[in-house]
Amino acid sequence: MGSILEETKKKLDAAQDRVFTLATAILAISITFRGVLVGEHPQGLWLLGVSWAAFAIAVVSYFASFVVESRILVDVGFDVRAPLSRAQQVMIGLPMGIQWASFAAGVMFLTVFALLNMR
Numbered sequence: 001m002g003s004i005l006e007e008t009k010k011k012l013d014a015a016q017d018r019v020f021t022l023a024t025a026i027l028a029i030s031i032t033f034r035g036v037l038v039g040e041h042p043q044g045l046w047l048l049g050v051s052w053a054a055f056a057i058a059v060v061s062y063f064a065s066f067v068v069e070s071r072i073l074v075d076v077g078f079d080v081r082a083p084l085s086r087a088q089q090v091m092i093g094l095p096m097g098i099q100w101a102s103f104a105a106g107v108m109f110l111t112v113f114a115l116l117n118m119r
Contacts (some may be wrong), residue, residue, distance in 0.1 A: 016062065016096055019103050023058040030110060039117060047113035054106035058099045065095035 030037060030052065037048065068091050076082035084092070 012096070016065065016099065019099055020059060020062040023055045023062075023099075023103050023106065026106065026110065027052060027055040027059070037114070037117070042113075043116045044113055047109045047116070051106045051109035051113065054102045054109060057102040058106060061095045061099040061102065065092070065099070068092060068095055 030048070034048070038045065042048075072084070072088050072092065073080070075088070076084070
């Protein structure tokens with residue numbers, strides 16, 4: 001049985017994977033069906049663009065988190081039990097925070113756009 005920290009890391013990784021999947025899916029679906037979303041005379045079209053940018057940032061930050069974690073793993077000599085410095089902890093948490101914040105912003109802007117353009 002794993003420690004509480006290991007279980008928490010697994011849950012955070014799973015949540016991060018789900019946010020990546022949702023952001024990618026929402027981005028792909030909203031771009032594919034933009035004609036239906038936009039209509040003839042859309043209001044606040046910039047909201048749709050901002051939501052796409054936010055979802056794209058969420059996707060990019062997902063990959064950035066793997067790059068950062070890989071780099072830190074190299075720095076500690078592949079010792080997964082090595083203590084991390086405060087700077088390394090921040091570097092690991094930053095891409096995840098950006099991913100969550102940009103995903104939330106994307107959802108918010110897309111929802112506002114949809115509400116403005118309901119028929």
